[in-house]
Amino acid sequence: MEEKLSTIYLVNGQTALQYLMNVSEKYRQIATEAIFECLRLGYPLNNMEITGKARELQRKRNAYV
Numbered sequence: 001m002e003e004k005l006s007t008i009y010l011v012n013g014q015t016a017l018q019y020l021m022n023v024s025e026k027y028r029q030i031a032t033e034a035i036f037e038c039l040r041l042g043y044p045l046n047n048m049e050i051t052g053k054a055r056e057l058q059r060k061r062n063a064y065v
Contacts, residue, residue, distance in 0.1 A: 001032075002017060005017040005020065005032070005035075008035065008039070008045070009045070010045040010046060010047075010050075011044050011045055011046040012046065016032075016035050016045070019031075019035075019047075019050070020032060020035075027054065030054045030057055030058055031050060031054050033054070033057055034050045034051075034053035034054035034057055035050055037053050037057065038050060038053050
């Protein structure tokens with residue numbers, strides 16, 4: 001997984017792995033899922049899109065708990 005994340009680049013030139021290292025450990029899993037979901041949907045990889053998608057995924061998870 002780390003190898004794949006190190007080859008994905010965000011709009012600002014940072015790798016996805018570097019981005020995730022700056023995210024709180026508590027939120028890394030959901031942020032990782034958000035990155036892959038943004039890629040799947042063709043969204044630009046920037047903080048706003050990743051954060052928005054992570055929040056959406058988190059809301060969906062909380063709705064099913």
